Amino acid sequence: MANSCLAGITCALNPILILILLGCGTLVGCSNLDLDTRLGDSDNSLDDVYGSAIDRFAIGIAEEGSPSHSASYHGVSQEILRLAKLPETVEWLKNVRRKIHERPELAYQEFETSALIRRELDEMGIKYRWPLAETGVVASIGTGGPPFVALRADMDALPIQEEVEWEHKSKNLGKMHACGHDAHATMLLGAAKILQERQHMLQGTVVLIFQPAEEAGAGAKRMIKDGALENVEAIFGMHLAYDHPTGTVMSKPGPLTAGCGFFKAVITGKGGHAALPELAIDPIIAASASIVSLQHLVSRETNPLDSQVVTVTTSSGGDAFNVIPDSVTISGTFRAFSNESFYRLKQRIEEIIVGQSLVQRCAATVEFLEKEYPFIPPTVNNQIMHDHVCKVAADLVGSHNLKIATPLMAGEDFAFYTEVIPADFFLFGMKNETCGSIHAPHTSLFTVDENVLPLGAAMHAAIAERYLNEGKSRPSQFSVADTSILQ
């Protein structure tokens, strides 16, 4: 999740949700046994763990389709899962993921990663376009005609030094796939393999989007501008989650991740001797008043039921005990789940800092750093797309492994896609204590349970195939992407 993700900044999110990875497979030889047992047996103890709320959720899903319809798709899902779990496919998935993991690349520098993805697509005989947004790749499988449905994975890593000691540790000093994007790209390649094998079953075209710069730089926005959503009418994306057992699927209709932005203010007064304040204009007092007043934005001006955040994260000015500085710089971030709330916060942050500075006889300039840190809108899931993911997940991993996601204050640049076409973004659990995949993303110990790779590949593939094949029965028809709203 980017500057977004939950990205350096954005991604620094809520530990609760976050995501993913690392190769426990080679570390301790984690067994598939527990997972298979859990996914295959709806009567196991997980039902107790998830509780009655999940039972009700699952019942709601089961009621949507006719028994025969559901049964036929259940067979298709199981066939897709079988293909994903073939020993040679599992080995290939691990191998691809480890290769990407060893060579992490930062935003818009994913050249080796992009080349590896293209090589694998070439070997499968799948056509693609590139580069979009510097390193992005857009592949397609199916009839070549409508409807077009997209699946998205991100490819970028983080400026973190890996501290996990294993055979496939990062070989790029100071860079690490600490958010699971190596697994995301691998799972989408896995879906490509499955869908290519089943292309005769596709009643339309699946578009596979490998995008750069989720963590910083709003890669999704540039991919859209470069035509990644051409003809596409719906899109799905997933992120690994370290805090739910492997195979758990979590999503929700409506806002899932927050819109986020950053600000920086320079408050200028007049420096002087600390013992002669009457001869100076103290910017530290103005900065202090601004910081305190900013807290009232959420506590006093916001509906308590509309979650928002304003956090001041830096404050710097002066370097001596006895000197009043000329200026103070403060910076921070703001988050909200609707564009209306987000832009209200933006406006009020500027008004408060300028106004409080004026009261203290100082001047202030406020910047929102959109060039370095583009605003990320909220990720808003479409109800119908959400229902679709739930139906597929119920077939593939069992309704007992479905959970309604808790909204996150983290940012995720998948949000840009949700602004232009119906979409669903979901979290895919990969917590496995045996493998050590229990560390939050954006940390140096982040580890992925590689057992998730075939499951994620199957989820992607089943979501796309079923979307295309249910086209005629979908409750409403969608038009293709209108990207003109993205300026």
Ligand SMILES: [Zn+2]
């Ligand atoms: Zn991240």
Ligand SMILES: [Zn+2]
């Ligand atoms: Zn991420």
